Amino acid sequence: MISSASSTADTPRAHLTNAAALECLRDLDTSLYEECLSLGFGGSKINNFRYCETMAGEEYARNLAWGNGKRKSDYELVSPCHYMDFPQNLLEPLLVKWATTRGWSMRFDTRLVSFTEEVGDNGKGEDDSKRNITATVMDQFTGLEYTIRTRYMFGADGGRSTIAKQLDLPFTTLPGGGFAYNILLRADIAHLMQHREGNLHMCMRLEKDYPFITTARMVKPWYEWMFVVLPKGPTAPIPKRSTDEWKEIVQDLIGDKSVDVKILNVSGWAINETSADVISKGNVFCLGDAVHRHPPTLGLGSNTCIQDSFNLSWKIYLVLSGLADPSLLSTYNSERQPVGEHLVKESNEILRKHAGVWGALGVQPYGASEAERKRAREVLKENSQEGKERRKVLMDSVRTMHRETHGLGTAMAQLYSSPAIYPHDELEPFQPGIQETQDPAQYYEPSTYPGRRLPHVWLGTNIPSAPRSTLDVAGKGKFALFTGIGGEGWGVAAETIKKDLGVDITMVNVGIGLEWEDVYLDWDEKRGVEEDGCVLVRPDYFVAWRAQSSGDEVARLTRVMCSVLGLAESESAKYDRSDIEGRE
Numbered sequence: 001m002i003s004s005a006s007s008t009a010d011t012p013r014a015h016l017t018n019a020a021a022l023e024c025l026r027d028l029d030t031s032l033y034e035e036c037l038s039l040g041f042g043g044s045k046i047n048n049f050r051y052c053e054t055m056a057g058e059e060y061a062r063n064l065a066w067g068n069g070k071r072k073s074d075y076e077l078v079s080p081c082h083y084m085d086f087p088q089n090l091l092e093p094l095l096v097k098w099a100t101t102r103g104w105s106m107r108f109d110t111r112l113v114s115f116t117e118e119v120g121d122n123g124k125g126e127d128d129s130k131r132n133i134t135a136t137v138m139d140q141f142t143g144l145e146y147t148i149r150t151r152y153m154f155g156a157d158g159g160r161s162t163i164a165k166q167l168d169l170p171f172t173t174l175p176g177g178g179f180a181y182n183i184l185l186r187a188d189i190a191h192l193m194q195h196r197e198g199n200l201h202m203c204m205r206l207e208k209d210y211p212f213i214t215t216a217r218m219v220k221p222w223y224e225w226m227f228v229v230l231p232k233g234p235t236a237p238i239p240k241r242s243t244d245e246w247k248e249i250v251q252d253l254i255g256d257k258s259v260d261v262k263i264l265n266v267s268g269w270a271i272n273e274t275s276a277d278v279i280s281k282g283n284v285f286c287l288g289d290a291v292h293r294h295p296p297t298l299g300l301g302s303n304t305c306i307q308d309s310f311n312l313s314w315k316i317y318l319v320l321s322g323l324a325d326p327s328l329l330s331t332y333n334s335e336r337q338p339v340g341e342h343l344v345k346e347s348n349e350i351l352r353k354h355a356g357v358w359g360a361l362g363v364q365p366y367g368a369s370e371a372e373r374k375r376a377r378e379v380l381k382e383n384s385q386e387g388k389e390r391r392k393v394l395m396d397s398v399r400t401m402h403r404e405t406h407g408l409g410t411a412m413a414q415l416y417s418s419p420a421i422y423p424h425d426e427l428e429p430f431q432p433g434i435q436e437t438q439d440p441a442q443y444y445e446p447s448t449y450p451g452r453r454l455p456h457v458w459l460g461t462n463i464p465s466a467p468r469s470t471l472d473v474a475g476k477g478k479f480a481l482f483t484g485i486g487g488e489g490w491g492v493a494a495e496t497i498k499k500d501l502g503v504d505i506t507m508v509n510v511g512i513g514l515e516w517e518d519v520y521l522d523w524d525e526k527r528g529v530e531e532d533g534c535v536l537v538r539p540d541y542f543v544a545w546r547a548q549s550s551g552d553e554v555a556r557l558t559r560v561m562c563s564v565l566g567l568a569e570s571e572s573a574k575y576d577r578s579d580i581e582g583r584e
Contacts, residue, residue: 201218
């Protein structure tokens with residue numbers, strides 16, 4: 001791993017870590033996941049998204065957020081993990097420590113200069129697995145340039161990605177939303193937070209003619225904060241200011257002159273609406289902000305990057321091990337590119353909806369007169385038809401913002417479609433449940449339909465023991481095959497796959513008298529197949545295939561696994577370990 005920066009992130013930047021991303025870290029290492037829990041904040045500290053005049057002043061509206069309030073059970077039913085405020089400057093060192101203690105080399109102050117992708121020994125360019133990449137990098141401390149030869153390269157190098165530029169990836173870019181600032185500061189306002197708990201507080205400051213609206217974001221309760229300054233519109237000017245000027249503005253937004261404010265860092269950033277139409281070429285794969293750039297609304301940026309890598313890692317492992325055809329790697333683009341594209345659109349749409357709340361509250365365009373600003377504030381409280389209509393608009397706008405604060409569907413309701421998914425035995429196309437159909441941004445209703453996430457269900461044993469999630473008994477770099485009473489033949493099929501293809505499949509037997517008990521009968525409701533059927537789950541927790549019932553298990557599972565791994569179906573009957581060794 002190389003980074004042109006001199007260290008891991010020195011400011012909080014990304015901060016909301018959702019259940020889907022935490023599931024990836026939980027799968028990687030239980031101790032890593034537990035350390036994440038010890039460093040992040042959840043529960044009451046993040047339970048509100050507020051609209052207020054100042055931190056000390058009156059409140060106009062609030063939304064319960066991130067799985068708190070009446071939506072709590074919805075979140076608890078879909079994952080063993082819960083949303084956390086876990087900023088990037090705490091997460092990154094943890095990941096670097098985990099990787100470097102397991103054999104990875106990490107070089108900071110090292111910049112990628114350029115790279116070339118060569119055709120392998122066959123000289124024909126017919127087999128991507130034969131390609132090699134030569135990267136020229138420079139040690140920024142000494143100025144020394146050297147080369148690294150590698151089979152694959154991964155570009156998680158941010159919004160100004162060198163790798164995406166050299167690959168000449170095609171991007172769709174819509175007009176930007178202006179320029180914003182992050183102001184990292186220390187200000188102990190614990191005395192103000194009783195009855196105001198939450199990690200996001202949008203300070204409207206209607207009395208001032210600021211060209212911006214500011215979101216006060218909790219970093220460490222309740223003494224470290226990031227004030228995110230967003231323009232009132234794409235053309236609203238936010239000129240550079242000195243540290244003292246920002247300090248004066250922050251003190252005004254806090255609304256309590258007795259609070260001491262110390263500015264730690266000020267950084268500017270462009271509000272982008274940009275996504276790559278293709279996120280990989282050859283043996284080079286791009287992730288995160290390198291291929292999807294958007295405002296921090298929804299809080300899904302780093303979460304999506306983590307899930308990009310989780311999707312890609314098991315595929316790389318199987319191809320490097322000679323257990324899958326290199327064509328499997330093309331499914332990274334077909335599965336993850338639509339996710340990033342949707343995130344970019346939805347994040348910017350949410351920002352535009354925030355502007356609707358601002359208008360309903362009486363926020364005036366920059367340059368409005370004091371009389372106009374005063375009148376806009378008064379109307380909201382008036383016993384008049386105009387006041388009644390304005391309050392209705394405000395309440396509707398605030399309710400609409402649940403699309404962000406409880407965007408469970410946007411976060412978790414992906415449906416993959418690629419050759420690494422086998423839906424061909426399904427009688428009907430996928431149809432989400434009633435709630436998800438009506439509001440796909442807010443609701444996610446788990447199912448085992450191929451291409452969807454494995455539903456989280458708590459399993460137990462007939463002699464009661466600590467419950468285990470279906471996610472905990474699957475994953476860990478292996479395929480998993482869920483079945484029940486009468487599904488013994490699937491175990492035989494899994495052993496055949498191990499012998500013939502060399503791929504491990506974890507058997508998960510759920511039913512009375514079997515290894516796992518369906519304690520609350522939730523698996524019975526969600527499995528979507530008969531007891532003797534099966535559900536095949538990929539190492540990244542996405543369902544690859546399901547069979548309604550048993551019968552001809554070896555042939556069916558072999559056909560599906562060959563399809564998912566990119567092996568020709570005609571080879572499925574004759575493919576064995578000697579073939580793999582020959583390929584290697």
